[in-house]
Amino acid sequence: MGVRLGAYRRGSDVAAGTTTGRGRPDSLDHVIRMTALTRRYGRTTAVHDLTLTVRPGHVTGFLGPNGAGKSTTLRMILGLTAPTSGSVTVDGVRFRDRPRGLRHVGALLDAADLQGGRSAEAHLWALARSNGIPRSRVDATLREVGLAGVARRRVAGFSLGMRQRLGIAAALLGDPPVVLFDEPFNGLDPEGVRWVRGLFRRLAAEGRTVFVSSHLMSEMEHCVDRLVVVGRGRLLADQSLAEFAAASGQAGVTVRTPQETTLTALLIAEGGAVRADGDGTVTVTGLDAERVGDLAAAHRIPVHQLVTRTPSLEQAFMELTASSVEHRTGAVTR
Numbered sequence: 001m002g003v004r005l006g007a008y009r010r011g012s013d014v015a016a017g018t019t020t021g022r023g024r025p026d027s028l029d030h031v032i033r034m035t036a037l038t039r040r041y042g043r044t045t046a047v048h049d050l051t052l053t054v055r056p057g058h059v060t061g062f063l064g065p066n067g068a069g070k071s072t073t074l075r076m077i078l079g080l081t082a083p084t085s086g087s088v089t090v091d092g093v094r095f096r097d098r099p100r101g102l103r104h105v106g107a108l109l110d111a112a113d114l115q116g117g118r119s120a121e122a123h124l125w126a127l128a129r130s131n132g133i134p135r136s137r138v139d140a141t142l143r144e145v146g147l148a149g150v151a152r153r154r155v156a157g158f159s160l161g162m163r164q165r166l167g168i169a170a171a172l173l174g175d176p177p178v179v180l181f182d183e184p185f186n187g188l189d190p191e192g193v194r195w196v197r198g199l200f201r202r203l204a205a206e207g208r209t210v211f212v213s214s215h216l217m218s219e220m221e222h223c224v225d226r227l228v229v230v231g232r233g234r235l236l237a238d239q240s241l242a243e244f245a246a247a248s249g250q251a252g253v254t255v256r257t258p259q260e261t262t263l264t265a266l267l268i269a270e271g272g273a274v275r276a277d278g279d280g281t282v283t284v285t286g287l288d289a290e291r292v293g294d295l296a297a298a299h300r301i302p303v304h305q306l307v308t309r310t311p312s313l314e315q316a317f318m319e320l321t322a323s324s325v326e327h328r329t330g331a332v333t334r
């Protein structure tokens with residue numbers, strides 16, 4: 001591990017997100033552009049009228065519950081599934097119109113979909129050959145994903161985590177400026193998850209377009225800077241992680257006091273909204289912890305606990321997608 005990827009590198013202006021490519025603000029370089037993208041399967045609309053731009057220099061999380069249309073969207077980007085209507089391009093060109101596609105877009109779609117009889121090395125060699133990629137990249141990417149020691153072992157004996165790593169190696173093989181990952185954390189242990197997060201951040205810092213699907217906010221919130229949320233094929237949110245957090249409802253302040261009634265009256269008079277949580281504890285919104293603490297001190301009200309609650313991104317994601325969840329298990333978890 002730790003081996004740098006190939007020579008691919010972009011200007012720092014791109015990594016900072018100020019332009020979309022080589023200093024030309026209107027450039028389509030490495031931009032994934034979907035326009036009214038739609039895919040129907042019989043009566044199911046897997047992807048509905050999706051208009052979206054995914055830019056370089058960011059890790060963009062593509063979130064949605066099971067069946068939201070994420071895999072179908074990724075497959076349409078790669079030309080593996082044809083849109084019913086609308087279009088999707090990378091660098092302004094449909095992926096299927098490009099020879100040697102892996103040099104432009106690398107993808108991990110289904111890590112289980114491997115020919116088990118081949119070795120890891122042979123699997124990557126075959127991909128390299130058909131995409132005009134030098135053999136040296138095979139060794140470099142195997143080292144990059146930590147599989148150099150098992151390069152000659154048959155894939156059939158690989159754990160799910162090792163298969164994920166091999167799938168990531170295949171995505172990186174052509175040193176592409178655009179990378180797509182469908183549920184890349186599946187099967188990875190905590191060390192693997194940490195490594196993948198770091199890898200994504202590095203790929204984005206190098207100016208690449210990194211588009212990562214997941215149905216779990218907890219996997220995403222530590223490595224993405226932008227979020228695209230879909231539910232039942234429709235776009236529900238397209239914003240920075242900070243914007244998503246800010247829109248996730250107000251942060252509240254929890255305060256515990258033996259003089260709940262008095263403090264509640266003071267907080268309401270001050271413009272706060274107060275909810276009684278029982279046992280002398282109230283949650284206040286509209287006032288920050290400093291104001292709540294100062295108010296209590298000014299009126300000599302003892303405070304036994306004062307905590308700022310930040311909104312949970314997981315909770316916000318579940319609320320946003322609640323009406324889009326295909327199958328529920330037992331009670332609704334809200």
Ligand SMILES: Nc1ncnc2c1ncn2[C@@H]1O[C@H](COP(=O)(O)OP(=O)(O)OP(=O)(O)O)[C@@H](O)[C@H]1O
Nearest residue numbers: 041044046064065066067068069070071072073215
């Ligand atoms: N080949 C297909 N034939 C029929 N229906 C399909 C096909 N592929 C996808 N669908 C349907 O389209 C919808 C979107 O599926 P898709 O796999 O794109 O969702 P997803 O967000 O990737 O879900 P998951 O997280 O479960 O993989 C689902 O209702 C699915 O059943």
